[in-house]
Amino acid sequence: MSKPYVIGIDMGGTNTAFGIVDARGTVIASSSIKTAKHSDINDYIDELFVEANRLMVANDAVDKIHGIGVGAPNANYFTGIIEEGVNLPWPTPIPLADLLSAKFGIPVAITNDANAAAIGEMTYGAARGLKDFIMITLGTGVGSGIVINGQMVYGHDGFAGELGHVIVKRNNGRICGCGRTGCLEAYCSATGVARTAREFLEIRSDDSLLRNLEVDTITSKDVYDAAVQGDKLAKEIFEYTGKILGEALADFVAFSSPEAFILFGGLTKSGDLIMKPVKNALDKNILPIYRGKVKLLLSELKESDAAVLGASALGWEVKNI
Numbered sequence: 001m002s003k004p005y006v007i008g009i010d011m012g013g014t015n016t017a018f019g020i021v022d023a024r025g026t027v028i029a030s031s032s033i034k035t036a037k038h039s040d041i042n043d044y045i046d047e048l049f050v051e052a053n054r055l056m057v058a059n060d061a062v063d064k065i066h067g068i069g070v071g072a073p074n075a076n077y078f079t080g081i082i083e084e085g086v087n088l089p090w091p092t093p094i095p096l097a098d099l100l101s102a103k104f105g106i107p108v109a110i111t112n113d114a115n116a117a118a119i120g121e122m123t124y125g126a127a128r129g130l131k132d133f134i135m136i137t138l139g140t141g142v143g144s145g146i147v148i149n150g151q152m153v154y155g156h157d158g159f160a161g162e163l164g165h166v167i168v169k170r171n172n173g174r175i176c177g178c179g180r181t182g183c184l185e186a187y188c189s190a191t192g193v194a195r196t197a198r199e200f201l202e203i204r205s206d207d208s209l210l211r212n213l214e215v216d217t218i219t220s221k222d223v224y225d226a227a228v229q230g231d232k233l234a235k236e237i238f239e240y241t242g243k244i245l246g247e248a249l250a251d252f253v254a255f256s257s258p259e260a261f262i263l264f265g266g267l268t269k270s271g272d273l274i275m276k277p278v279k280n281a282l283d284k285n286i287l288p289i290y291r292g293k294v295k296l297l298l299s300e301l302k303e304s305d306a307a308v309l310g311a312s313a314l315g316w317e318v319k320n321i
Contacts, residue, residue, distance in 0.1 A: 003063075003064050003065060003066040004022055004023060004064055004066075005020050005021065005022055005028065005061050005064050005065050005066065006020075006021050006065060006066050006067050006068065006069060006312045006313075006315030006316055007019070007020055007021070007052060007065055007067075007068045007069070007106075007312065007315060008021050008068075008069050008070075008071075008307075008308040008309060008310070008311035008312025008313070008314075008315065009048070009068065009069070009070040009071070009072075009100075009308070009311050010070075010071050010072075010113065010116075010307035010308055010310070010311050011035060011070060011071065011072040011073070011075075011088075012035060012073075012087070013035060013036060013073070013087025013088055013089075014034070014035060014036050014087075015032050015033070015034060015035055016032060016033050016034075016035045016044075016048065017030065017031075017032045017307055017308055018030065018031060018032065018033075018048070018051075018052055018055075018308060019031070019055075019305070019308040019312070020055055020056065020059055020061050020065075021308065021309060021312035021315075023316070024124075025123065025124030025125075025309055027305045027308060027309065028059050028061070029055045029058065029059045030055075030305070030308055031051055031052075031054075031055055033047050033048060033051055035088070035089070036089050038089065038090075039089060039090075040090070041090045041094055041099065042099075044090075045099055045100060045103050046103075048100075049103050049104060052104075065104075065106050065315075066315060066316060066318075067106060067107045067108065067109065067314075067315035067316065067317070067318035068100060068101075068104060068106050068107070068108045068109075068315050068318075069108075069109050069110070069111075069116070069119075069311040069312050069313060069314025069315035069316075069317075069318075070096065070097070070100065070108065070109070070110040070111075070116075070311055070314070071110070071111060071112065071113040071115075071116030071117075071307060071310055071311040071314075072088075072096060072110055072111075072112065072113070073087060073088060073112065073113070074092075074112060074159075075096065075110040075111055075112050076110070076111075076157075076158035076159065077109065077110065077111040077115070077152075077154050077158050078154060078157075078158040079158060080095060080096060080097025080098055080108070080109075080110055081093045081094065081095050081096065081097070082094040082096050082110075096108075096110055097109065097110050107318035108318065109314040109315065109317055109318045110314070111152075111154075111314060112143070113137070113143060113307065113310070114135060114137050114143025114144050114145045114161070115145040115152055115154075115161065116145075116307070116310035116311045116313070116314060117135050117137055117143070117145060117264055117299075117301075117306065117307075117310040118133075118134075118135035118144075118145025118146070118147055118152065118262075118310075119145070119152060119310060119313040119314055120301060120306065120309045120310030120311070120312070120313045121133075121135055121262050121264070121299060121300070121301060121310070122147060122313070123309075123313035123316070124300075124301060124309055124313065125262075125299055125300040125301045125309075126260075126262050126297045126298070126299055126300040127147070127260070127262055130147070130259050130260060131147070131148075131149055131150040131259070132147060132148055132149065132256065132257065132258045132259050133147050133258045133259055133260045133261070133262055134146050134147070134163070134252055134256065134258045134260075134261050134262070135147075135261075135262050135264065136163070136245075136249075136261055136262070136263050136264070137263075137264050137265045138188065138189060138190070138245075138263060138264070138265035138266065138267035138268060139189065139190060139265040139266055139267075140189060140190055140191055141164055141177070141185045141189050141191070142163070142164030142184050142185040142188055142189045142192075143164055144161050144162065144163035144164060145161055146160065146161045146163075146256060146258075147258075148256055153256075163184065163248070163252060164183065164184050164185040164189070165178050165180065165183045165184070165185060166183065166184050166248060166251075166252075167180065167181075167182040167183055167184075168182060168183070168184045168187060168244055168247070168248055169181075169182035169186075169187070170182060173186065174186040174187065174192075174195065184244070184245070184248050187241065187244045187245075188241055188244055188245040188248070188267075189267075190219070190220040190265075190266050190267055191220075192241065193220035193223055193237060193238075193241055193267065194218050194219050194220050194222075194223070196237050196240055196241060197210055197218050197222070197223050197234075197237050198215055198216070198218060200233060200236070200237060201215055201218075201233075202215075204233065206232065206233055207233075208226065208231055208232070208233035208234065209225075209226040209229060209231045209234070210222065210223065210226050210231065210233060210234060220266065220267065223237050223238070224238075224269075224270050224273065227270075227273050228273075235273065238270060238273040238274050238277065239277045241267075241274065241277070242273075242274045242275070242276065242277025242278040242280075242281065243277050243278075243280075243281045244281075245274075245278050245281070246277060246278040246279065246280065246281025246282040246283075246284075246285065247281050247282075247285050249261055249278065249281075249282045249296075250281070250282050250284075250285035250286040250287075251285075253282075253286055253287070253290050253294055254287055254290070257290060257293075258294060259293075259294070259295065260294065260295040260296070260297050261294065261295070261296050261297065262297045262298070262299055263275075263278075263296070263297070263298055263299065264298070264299035264301070264306065268298055268299070275296070275298075278296065279296055282294070282296065
């Protein structure tokens with residue numbers, strides 16, 4: 001390969017992580033800048049260019065970059081535009097791919113963070129060799145990337161695959177950050193686990209280690225810590241969360257008959273506390289013709305590198321200018 005590296009950029013509302021990645025998925029070098037400190041998108045791109053160039057010089061990668069891949073909120077793969085800047089400090093739309101390509105002189109592709117994670121998993125991780133799978137990211141929200149016949153599903157407008165916003169509670173569902181009620185994200189994200197904890201503590205009277213905490217500050221990590229100490233209520237919170245997620249996955253199977261679901265994100269660190277109820281609910285609710293055909297896998301990407309790796313995988317897809 002004449003140009004053996006790509007750059008992966010993971011743009012968040014607070015920080016932007018980026019790195020130089022080789023074809024085997026090794027992050028050669030990485031760094032980050034503060035996204036939110038820039039009131040002007042051009043100032044942000046100027047700093048990103050300076051810091052990325054510093055990495056390239058230090059690692060003998062100048063003129064050896066095949067492409068740049070970017071994972072960003074509401075980034076549209078078809079247009080290269082961030083159409084709604086969720087948590088970003090600049091007005092939208094932002095023609096991010098064109099701005100970066102003009103600055104770096106390197107072809108750029110962008111997509112949202114969950115799609116980037118799916119592409120990264122297909123390129124470097126647990127989905128290597130799979131042509132049909134669904135990536136589910138369980139973090140602050142619930143994201144997803146759908147791959148069918150080896151191709152990422154973008155839909156006609158570039159925004160397909162928002163499974164975190166499939167409604168799982170039709171009556172009296174929780175308000176979701178998207179403005180609707182009853183979305184999967186409102187129940188099965190890290191934020192959703194914390195909301196379940198607060199609800200359980202309010203409507204129930206049984207003892208729990210969680211009652212020693214300020215209720216409004218409880219996090220999913222607090223629930224996990226209590227559960228591993230044998231706290232019954234905390235364990236039931238994970239059972240409740242896993243059941244809802246497993247039922248949703250059973251419905252998703254009917255849509256695309258994936259070979260596997262690949263789960264990624266902070267909640268997966270809860271291990272069997274979350275995975276057992278997910279698997280039980282999936283097995284119980286799946287249509288019989290699919291039973292025993294769908295694997296439930298955990299991401300193989302190193303968490304500290306995953307965002308950059310996922311974005312970088314897009315860099316191999318772009319054509320040289």
